[in-house]
Amino acid sequence: MTIAWDAFTPWSSLAGGVLIGLSAALLILGSGRVAGISGIVGGLLRPGGPDTTWRLAFLGGLLVAPLLWRLFAVLPxxxxxxxxxxxxxxxxxxxIGTRYGSGCTSGHGVCGLSRLSPRSLVATLAFMGAGFATVYVVRHLLGA
Amino acid sequence: MQALIALVAGLLFGLGLLLSGMANPTKVVGFLDLAGNWDPSLALVMAGAIGAALPAFTIARKRSTAWAGCALALPSATQIDAPLVLGSLTFGVGWGLAGYCPGPALVSLGTGSAPAVVFVLAMIAGMAIHAWLTRPRA
Known part of the structure; x- marks a missing residue:
């Protein structure tokens, strides 16, 4: 392993992470719901599923964020x-995987680890491990 | 009120993803490429996010009502079972192949990225397949 110092963005990544964490904090304390993106989208795909309004509002915010960003700066x-x-x-x-696994990087990785859930820790280790293994196979064994 | 707060939270989440660099699949795969030229940025995103969210979830555990007046709903499942592990492994393979997880894919959709459109349509199809396979039967 070598560290990609030229690509590494410690401060903007840390600051972006803090914004994501504040968003999750706001959603749980303000709206009483967990900021898990796959669960928010997946819940809309069940006919008569619960809580349609706040889900659409959250996803609307997520989709509009790049437009707001573009008013002030060039998109990364x-x-x-x-x-x-x-x-x-x-x-x-x-x-399919996030729905059977009940969560993704946000629901298990950010919110689940923040509430010290062993279930989310197992899920996070599983998808991170599978991600590491997949990139290893694609880049270093298949040479893509 | 619940929806208004959710809208602001969604905006914050999207801005955070853009600022963190995680809306760029190359940066995500750069983190997952341990054996190559490794970009540790994603670890700092997680650290910042958990650092900011942990106090809120600690408070949330002691409350039953959210600011908006609705019930504060924390996940109740605790069992570590096959769907959790196999589903998460499946997700990880897809994440490694394209460098998109659901949040960054949706934000990238908002930037007008063509690959994100294809990915999100396939992702929603995958979620719909799950919803159909697990539908309540009469």
Whole structure:
């Protein structure tokens, strides 16, 4: 392992993380709900599912954030790592996996670890481990 | 009130993801690439987020009502079972392949990114498949 010092952004990543944590804090104390993105989206896909209004409001905020950002600054660069069919496969795996696993990076990783849930710790270790292994296979064994 | 607070929370969440660099799949995969040129940024995002959210969840555990007046709903499941582990492993594979998890994918959709459109449509299809497979049966 070498550290990618040129790509490492400690301060903006820490500050962005604090904003994400404050958002989760606001949603649990203010709206009484957990900021788990996969759960918020997934809950809308059940006919007659609970709490449609706040879910749509939260997702609206998430989608509008880049527009608000663009009023004051240039959007940060983003380089995709996958295209075409691989994106579809990845999206399906993320959709099915987060729903069976009851959460993603936000629900288990941020909120679950913040409430010291052993269940979320196991989930976070599982998806991080699978992510590390997948990138290892793709980049270093298949050489993509 | 509950929805208004949720809207502000969603905005904050999205701005945080943009500032953190996590809306860039290359940065996420840079973190997951332990054997390569490793970018530790994602670890600091998690540290900052947990540091800010932990006090709130500590308070939330002692309350039953949110500021908006509605019930404060914390997850009640505690069991560590096969769906939790297998689902999370499946999610991790997809995350490693494209560098998108649900939050950053939706924010990227808001930036007008074409790959994010494809990813989010597939992700919603995956969630719909789960909803159909686990539908309540009469």
């Amino acid at each position: 660069e983003a380089q995709p790592v996958a295209g075409g069919g691989l994106l579809v496969v990845a999206g399906l795996l993320v959709g």
